[in-house]
Amino acid sequence: MENNTQIFGLRAVIEAIHAEKTIDKVFLQKGLKGELFLELEALLRRYSINSSYVPVEKLNRLTKNNHQGVVAQISPIAFHDLDALVEQTIASGATPLFLLLDQLSDVRNFGAIIRTAECTGVNGIIIQKKGGAPINGDTIKTSAGAVFKVPICKVDHIKDAMFHMQASGIKVIAATEKTENTLYDVSFKGPCAIILGSEGRGINPSVLKLVDDKAKLPLLGEIESLNVSVACGAFLYEALRQRL
Incomplete structure (x- = not known):
C-alpha cells in the first residue's frame, strides 16, 4: 500500500521498484525471511537503493499499517540525470x-x-x-x-x-x-x-x-x-x- 510519503508491504515495495518510483530509503525488519523478502533484497542491491535493517519497533513508529516488515520512503521530487x-x-x-x-x-x-x-x-x-x-x-x-x-x-x-x-x-x-x-x-x-x-x-x-x-x-x-x-x-x- 501507499500514502503520500511511504510505501509499505513486501509486494507493494517490490512493485514500486519495478514501476520506477523514486524511493529514498527502504527500512527492513531485522531477521525477516522468505521468498518475497529475498526478492526485495536482490532488487535493492540491483538498483542501489538506500536501505537499512531496523527493529520492528522502528517500523511500527513509521506506520500503523500492516507493513509486513518493510517500509519505503518515497521522494517528493524526481531526480535529474x-x-x-x-x-x-x-x-x-x-x-x-x-x-x-x-x-x-x-x-x-x-x-x-x-x-x-x-x-x-x-x-x-x-x-x-x-x-x-x-x-x-x-x-x-x-x-x-x-x-x-x-x-x-x-x-x-x-x-x-x-x-x-x-x-x-x-x-x-x-x-x-x-x-x-x-x-x-x-x-x-x-x-x-x-x-x-x-x-x-x-x-x-x-x-x-x-x-x-x-x-x-x-x-x-x-x-x-x-x-x-x-x-x-x-x-x-x-x-x-x-x-x-
Missing part, C-alpha cells in the same frame, strides 16, 4: 556552478543548503544514493520550497560526479580546513563545483585527494568549524560576489 543537467547548463551559456554533497546526513542542513543554492543561482546539487540525508518533509520545510526549484541529481558515488565535472571542464573545489588557502584566495569565476562533506567527518579523504583546489573559511574564535549549511552559504556568496 547528471549528464543531461551538465550538458544543458553548458549549452545555456551560463557559467556552471554546482554543489556536491559528500554524505551530508542532517535533513535540516540539507534543506538550508538547497535554499541558499536557489538564492545564489546554483545550477544543480549532486548527492550520493547511499549514506546521505533523504528529501522529506523537514527538508522541504527548511528549504522553503526551494527543493522544487533546484535540480538535484543522485549518483552511485560522489567520485562519479567529480570525474564527470572535471571531464566537462568544471573545476572541483573542496570546502575543507585541510588547506592554507582561504576561500578569498581561490577563484570561483570559472565553471566550478563546490564539494562539502558530512557534519561529522567532513569530506572523505579518498574524495579529497581528487579535487582540483581546496579552500577554507578563516575562523578567529576558539570553535574549529562552522555548521555545514552556514559554511556553504559563505562559499556560495563568495562565488556570487566574484561573478557579479
Whole structure:
C-alpha cells in the first residue's frame, strides 16, 4: 500500500521498484525471511537503493499499517540525470556552478543548503544514493520550497560526479580546513563545483585527494568549524560576489 510519503508491504515495495518510483530509503525488519523478502533484497542491491535493517519497533513508529516488515520512503521530487543537467547548463551559456554533497546526513542542513543554492543561482546539487540525508518533509520545510526549484541529481558515488565535472571542464573545489588557502584566495569565476562533506567527518579523504583546489573559511574564535549549511552559504556568496 501507499500514502503520500511511504510505501509499505513486501509486494507493494517490490512493485514500486519495478514501476520506477523514486524511493529514498527502504527500512527492513531485522531477521525477516522468505521468498518475497529475498526478492526485495536482490532488487535493492540491483538498483542501489538506500536501505537499512531496523527493529520492528522502528517500523511500527513509521506506520500503523500492516507493513509486513518493510517500509519505503518515497521522494517528493524526481531526480535529474547528471549528464543531461551538465550538458544543458553548458549549452545555456551560463557559467556552471554546482554543489556536491559528500554524505551530508542532517535533513535540516540539507534543506538550508538547497535554499541558499536557489538564492545564489546554483545550477544543480549532486548527492550520493547511499549514506546521505533523504528529501522529506523537514527538508522541504527548511528549504522553503526551494527543493522544487533546484535540480538535484543522485549518483552511485560522489567520485562519479567529480570525474564527470572535471571531464566537462568544471573545476572541483573542496570546502575543507585541510588547506592554507582561504576561500578569498581561490577563484570561483570559472565553471566550478563546490564539494562539502558530512557534519561529522567532513569530506572523505579518498574524495579529497581528487579535487582540483581546496579552500577554507578563516575562523578567529576558539570553535574549529562552522555548521555545514552556514559554511556553504559563505562559499556560495563568495562565488556570487566574484561573478557579479
